Amino acid sequence: MERRLMKNEKILLDLTISCNAEHRKSTINRQQDDKKTMPSSNKTSTNAVTEFPSQNGSPNASYQGRLSIKNEAQDLFPKRQMSGVVAFYVYLSSTEPSPSVHHTIIFDYVKTNTGEAYNRHSGMFTAPTDGVYVFTWSTYSDHHGVIYTEIVVNSDVIGSALSDSINVNAVDAATGNIVVEISQNDVVFIRTNSIHHGTGDILSYPRYRTSFSGWKLV
Template sequence: MKKMSGLLSRQNVQEKLYRNLKDRLQNFMHSQEENPVFAKALKQHKESLIRRERLLVPVTTTASLSNIVAFYAYLSKDVPSPSGHHILTFDNVITNAGNAYHPHSGTFIAPRSGFYVFTWTIRIFGTAHHSTELLVNNNVAGSTYLDPANTIDGSVTGTVVVHVDQGDDVLVRTLDRYYRGDIISRFEGRSSFAGWALA
């Protein structure tokens, strides 16, 4: 009990010191308001604090986190010599908000209608060359092609903004022509597939 009263007494002393210091600082600031150099420095300091507060305050949006639809997955290993119309199953899922991407089939099934962004990257090298396409319900929405001509280890990325209806399937597959060799996905460069709903 004695310790508690000692702590409370110290707290009271600290609070008095804080109030005293705060009052003195406010009095000093009021006395300097006529000083143009001080006024300018004070204004800049206040603006800086406001900017910092804006960065620290989370942005509020009308959409709740439960409404977010977004996914990102990549191939966990190389795909050896896929044939034409081979669906690429990007099996290592990093993000799957809304659980609409299905890694076993490589298919995104739209949980709601709206505009979506889809992007996919295919990595190849050597004598391999591949053309891939993004399908929405078996309709081609975009395609890519890369032939490194045995001179580079490279990748190609396709991006599509498209309206998708609820229940539509979206996937990436090889074309029925312009395919040869392996599609590569390793730690130094991944073949990947991602998508998200626009507000």
């Protein structure tokens, strides 16, 4: 791959040098023609060189050279395609007050949703294709609060996290991460623990966001 990139860069360099030489030659020829045809009073006032097709419809050498380099560059270094990319990042736009057990957290503010696989109304991510996915979520518990959360695939709990500031007068944070192989149409979401009841609110402010994100790895 490295040798191929070096070869492509050399091709572009050679094309650039060739184009610049042709451009200088074309510029000199046009300036000489202008001096021959221009009235003597205006000979010293015009040095402009057009870089676009001439009025008779025939592209000049400079324009052709630049167009050739552009086409070669597009062939060698095509734009990155976004097709097949699945990624999302969402968060709570405001604090979730005292959630109950087995409560699905609906992250209502969607920042990124490439592939349109996350539903901000249900809080569910639905896998568009089979593959290995990465998911991560962060929660913040209030002063003297405790929040138990878990990530669920369909009906199976795959991971969990605990934000615990029950004994301190401060905000605490917890982050969970999983890498999991799932199938098309499997759903993934975050909820509070089904057994352990938390205490206090799930905080989300501009300074720190309770969030959920994920992307397809392969």
